[in-house]
Amino acid sequence: MANIMKAPGSARVDCETCQARVDGLCAGYSASTVEFISGYRTNDRHLKAGQDLLNLGGPCDAIFNLVDGWMFRYTILADGRRQILDFALPGAILGFDSPLGATITFGAQTLTDVVVCVIPHKALGPLSQRQPDLGLRLAWLMSRERSLSFDHLTSVGRRSAHERIARLLLELFVRSRSGWTGYQIEEMHLPLTQEHIGDATGLTGVHVNRVLRDLGKEGILKFSYRRLSILEPDKLMDLAGIDQELLQSWTGSGRSEARAQGDLAEGCRQAA
Amino acid sequence: MANIMKAPGSARVDCETCQARVDGLCAGYSASTVEFISGYRTNDRHLKAGQDLLNLGGPCDAIFNLVDGWMFRYTILADGRRQILDFALPGAILGFDSPLGATITFGAQTLTDVVVCVIPHKALGPLSQRQPDLGLRLAWLMSRERSLSFDHLTSVGRRSAHERIARLLLELFVRSRSGWTGYQIEEMHLPLTQEHIGDATGLTGVHVNRVLRDLGKEGILKFSYRRLSILEPDKLMDLAGIDQELLQSWTGSGRSEARAQGDLAEGCRQAA
DNA sequence: CGGCTATTTGAATCAGATCAACCCGGGTGG
DNA sequence: CCACCCGGGTTGATCTGATTCAAATAGCCG
Numbered sequence: 001m002a003n004i005m006k007a008p009g010s011a012r013v014d015c016e017t018c019q020a021r022v023d024g025l026c027a028g029y030s031a032s033t034v035e036f037i038s039g040y041r042t043n044d045r046h047l048k049a050g051q052d053l054l055n056l057g058g059p060c061d062a063i064f065n066l067v068d069g070w071m072f073r074y075t076i077l078a079d080g081r082r083q084i085l086d087f088a089l090p091g092a093i094l095g096f097d098s099p100l101g102a103t104i105t106f107g108a109q110t111l112t113d114v115v116v117c118v119i120p121h122k123a124l125g126p127l128s129q130r131q132p133d134l135g136l137r138l139a140w141l142m143s144r145e146r147s148l149s150f151d152h153l154t155s156v157g158r159r160s161a162h163e164r165i166a167r168l169l170l171e172l173f174v175r176s177r178s179g180w181t182g183y184q185i186e187e188m189h190l191p192l193t194q195e196h197i198g199d200a201t202g203l204t205g206v207h208v209n210r211v212l213r214d215l216g217k218e219g220i221l222k223f224s225y226r227r228l229s230i231l232e233p234d235k236l237m238d239l240a241g242i243d244q245e246l247l248q249s250w251t252g253s254g255r256s257e258a259r260a261q262g263d264l265a266e267g268c269r270q271a272a
Numbered sequence: 273m274a275n276i277m278k279a280p281g282s283a284r285v286d287c288e289t290c291q292a293r294v295d296g297l298c299a300g301y302s303a304s305t306v307e308f309i310s311g312y313r314t315n316d317r318h319l320k321a322g323q324d325l326l327n328l329g330g331p332c333d334a335i336f337n338l339v340d341g342w343m344f345r346y347t348i349l350a351d352g353r354r355q356i357l358d359f360a361l362p363g364a365i366l367g368f369d370s371p372l373g374a375t376i377t378f379g380a381q382t383l384t385d386v387v388v389c390v391i392p393h394k395a396l397g398p399l400s401q402r403q404p405d406l407g408l409r410l411a412w413l414m415s416r417e418r419s420l421s422f423d424h425l426t427s428v429g430r431r432s433a434h435e436r437i438a439r440l441l442l443e444l445f446v447r448s449r450s451g452w453t454g455y456q457i458e459e460m461h462l463p464l465t466q467e468h469i470g471d472a473t474g475l476t477g478v479h480v481n482r483v484l485r486d487l488g489k490e491g492i493l494k495f496s497y498r499r500l501s502i503l504e505p506d507k508l509m510d511l512a513g514i515d516q517e518l519l520q521s522w523t524g525s526g527r528s529e530a531r532a533q534g535d536l537a538e539g540c541r542q543a544a
Numbered sequence: 545c546g547g548c549t550a551t552t553t554g555a556a557t558c559a560g561a562t563c564a565a566c567c568c569g570g571g572t573g574g
Numbered sequence: 575c576c577a578c579c580c581g582g583g584t585t586g587a588t589c590t591g592a593t594t595c596a597a598a599t600a601g602c603c604g
Contacts, residue, residue, distance in 0.1 A: 075426045078513060083426040096415055098521060105521065106422060128408050135407020136400050142414035143368055149421040150378060154347045154355040156429045157474030161592070193550065202429030207592055209552060224551075225601075241350060249370060249377065433560070465582065479560055481584065496583075497569090 013044050013067050013117050020067045020117075023178060023251060024091030025137060033131065040123035045116050049191075053094060053108040053116065060104050062120045064094040069114030070191050074199070075106045084200035086148060087111075089175055093141055111191040147249065156202040159241075161211050164201040166240040169221065169228060171250055178251045182237055182244060187229040285316050285339050285389050292339045292389075295450060295523060296363030297409065305403065312395035317388050321463075325366060325380040325388065332376050334392045336366040341386030342463050346471070347378045356472035358420060359383075361447055365413055383463040419521065428474040431513075436473040437483050439512040441493065441500060443522055450523045454509055454516060459501040 015034045021027055026034050042062070047053065053071065054060050071088040085106060088094060094108050094116070119127075128135040151171075155164045173188060174180045194212065195205040203211075215221050220236050222229045230236055287306045293299055298306050314334070319325065325343065326332050343360040357378060360366060366380050366388070391399075400407040423443075427436045445460060446452045466484065467477040475483075487493050492508050494501045502508055 073422075075422070077426070077430060081430045083429045085422045085425055096411070097419060102521070103517070105419070105518070124408060125405070129404050132401050132404040132407065133397070135404065135409070135411055136396060137407070139368070139407055139411040139414050142411050142418055146414055146418040146421055147369060147377070149418055149425060150345075150347070150357045153357060153421060153425050153428060154349070156425060157355045157471075158349060158353045195550080199429075204593055205550090206552090206594080209550095210592090213552080245375075246377070249374070467582085476561055477582095478562080478584090482560090485584080 011044075013115060018067055018117075019090040020065050022091060025065055025093060025134070025141065027091070036131065037119075037127060037134075040119055040127055042118045042120060045118060047110050047114045047116075049110050049112050049114075051110050053110065053114075054104050056105075056107050057103055059102070060095050060097065061122070062118050063096045063124070064116040064118055066090055066092040066094060067115045067117055070111040071108055071114060072111060072196070072200075073106050073108050082199045083202070084196060086145065086152065087172060087175075087200070092145075093138070096138070096142065111196075144249075152200070161201070161203055161207060162214065163239060163241060164203070165197060165208060165211050166215070166220075166236055167242065168197060168201055169223065169230075170236060170240050170242060173228065173230065174247050175250050180247060182233055182247065185229075185231060185233065187227070190223070190226055190228045192226065283316075285387060290339055290389075291362040292337050294363060297337055297365060297406070297413065299363070308403065309391075309399060309406075312391055312399055314390045314392060317390060319382045319386045319388075321382050321384050321386075323382050323386075325382065325386075326376050328377075328379050329375055331374070332367050332369065333394070334390050335368045335396070336388040336390055338362055338364045338366060339387045339389055342383040343380055343386060344383060344468070344472075345378050345380050354471045355474070356468060358417065358424065359444060359447075359472070364417075365410070368410070368414065383468075416521075424472070433473070433475055433479060433483050434486065434511060435513060436475070437469060437480060438487070438492075438508055439514065440469060440473055441495065441502075442508060442512045442514060445500065445502065446519050447522050452519060454505055454519065457501075457503060457505065459499070462495070462498055462500045464498065 015021070015026070015038050016031070018026070021029075021034065026037060029037070044067075045053075045064070047069075053064060056076070066088050068090055071092070071094070073085040073088065073094070075083050075085065077083075088108070098105060124135075124138075155167055159167070169190070172190060172192075173186065176188065180186075193205075194208045197203075198205040198208040201208070212223050216223075218235075220230075220232045220239065222231065287293070287298070287310050288303070290298070293301075293306065298309060301309070316339075317325075317336070319341075325336060328348070338360050340362055343364070343366070345357040345360065345366070347355050347357065349355075360380070370377060396407075396410075427439055431439070441462070444462060444464075445458065448460065452458075465477075466480045469475075469484075470477040470480040473480070484495050488495075490507075492502075492504045492511065494503065
């Protein structure tokens with residue numbers, strides 16, 4: 001997975017080849033602009049799978065640009081119940097949460113080995129002075145995360161267990177590919193346990209298992225031991241209640257030749 | 273409620289006295305800065321209670337600064353199930369959703385008579401060029417909305433019906449006051465039906481009624497016919513599982529003498 | 545092999561949904 | 575002034591999707 005990490009720990013992420021430039025804060029910027037932004041970085045951080053990036057209750061004074069690996073954000077209630085809020089893929093920004101110095105109210109944990117590059121909150125002001133569309137871009141990024149969160153809220157609030165799970169798996173698949181036609185039979189490595197899926201969908205691990213088993217029996221998909229196979233894309237999309245265009249909004253969109261409207265960088269360009 | 277609306281329809285919102293300057297895009301800006309921003313406004317819009325601001329499936333080419341009144345955002349599923357995503361109070365920004373021209377994926381409906389001031393998306397670029405912290409500010413605003421959404425997600429995913437309802441009512445109370453010590457017995461007008469509460473918490477209207485009835489019997493609060501009375505603040509906060517500091521994060525925070533960390537404008541100031 | 549974590553399966557239970565009345569208050573129109 | 579209506583709110587009986595508890599299995603690693 002993490003080919004960037006060959007030289008473990010010490011190596012500094014090279015902005016030229018950074019995965020996060022595909023669809024994140026630096027997407028579509030020229031080399032010189034990226035260079036400029038990079039000047040404000042402090043040291044990268046490398047984490048093993050299963051670690052927390054920032055600890056609950058502590059302060060947070062930087063944003064983290066997820067360069068490689070998968071993470072998730074979560075809250076823990078007093079009695080131990082956990083809710084997973086969203087999954088972060090390369091290009092995600094973490095740590096832009098409570099304005100400055102305020103204590104963190106939700107955690108962020110790695111699902112795989114991970115690399116993040118770090119930009120102190122303090123740098124955001126100066127950065128956005130010299131690169132004025134950066135603030136807007138960050139705003140669009142946040143807005144997209146909020147939309148995703150709205151989507152999850154709708155799932156958990158109003159959809160059946162089967163719908164929720166179908167939808168989540170589909171979302172993660174599509175986002176990890178940055179797009180999908182929706183017609184191909186596909187397979188991928190999904191670094192989640194059934195417990196994770198339960199905590200993300202507001203269900204029990206046990207119940208997730210039963211549903212997964214159902215979906216398997218119906219030949220729609222298989223998921224066990226971290227391997228997901230989508231066997232009947234159309235049935236799955238139908239069950240999940242997904243229209244093709246929604247698929248796009250989950251990623252920066254079409255990537256390739258800027259599939260018209262949905263693209264983040266495009267959005268900023270037009271707005272400017 | 274809407275004293276700004278005395279001259280109905282035609283009157284243009286006066287930025288000097290605009291409620292949304294307390295905690296929104298324009299919060300804390302000097303008169304001249306607000307003036308500058310205002311130059312990019314197009315005509316205000318005045319809506320009656322129960323109307324939709326933007327219609328689903330259509331495009332959206334402007335952001336709306338909610339100046340007066342209450343609204344909510346929602347999604348409707350194919351079979352009619354509705355999920356309310358959040359409630360918008362004065363100072364909220366609506367319409368900053370899908371990047372540009374893309375079709376709207378969730379609706380926004382008024383709960384009371386409402387006034388919004390309108391800034392075309394096209395203006396955002398130029399605006400943030402000349403007022404570079406505006407983008408960042410918008411980003412913080414979006415980030416706060418996302419945090420709220422995370423909160424709702426946690427409620428709906430992991431809390432009991434009693435907890436969810438207690439929490440929602442508390443949230444709305446606190447946000448509408450922009451803060452609360454948490455000790456006073458209080459009363460307010462809440463422009464919601466039990467159906468609304470159900471759709472926001474992922475419950476049935478019927479069940480909301482039963483819970484509300486319970487809470488009434490226990491003397492914790494009363495809510496009927498749009499009037500909410502908090503009778504036992506401490507019990508309510510306990511039931512809702514709220515710590516004092518979380519209260520702050522729901523608003524721009526402490527308002528008055530910038531309760532240190534949580535304040536939006538403060539955040540931008542420090543970052544700059 | 546032994547220990548660990550994840551998955552699987554069954555049986556009992558429960559929180560909340562569904563269905564179906566009925567009530568209440570405040571318009572509206574006759 | 576009253577009859578009617580209509581959008582909430584209330585209440586009970588019943589049903590069910592999902593939880594809980596508990597025990598067995600399966601893969602993984604040292």
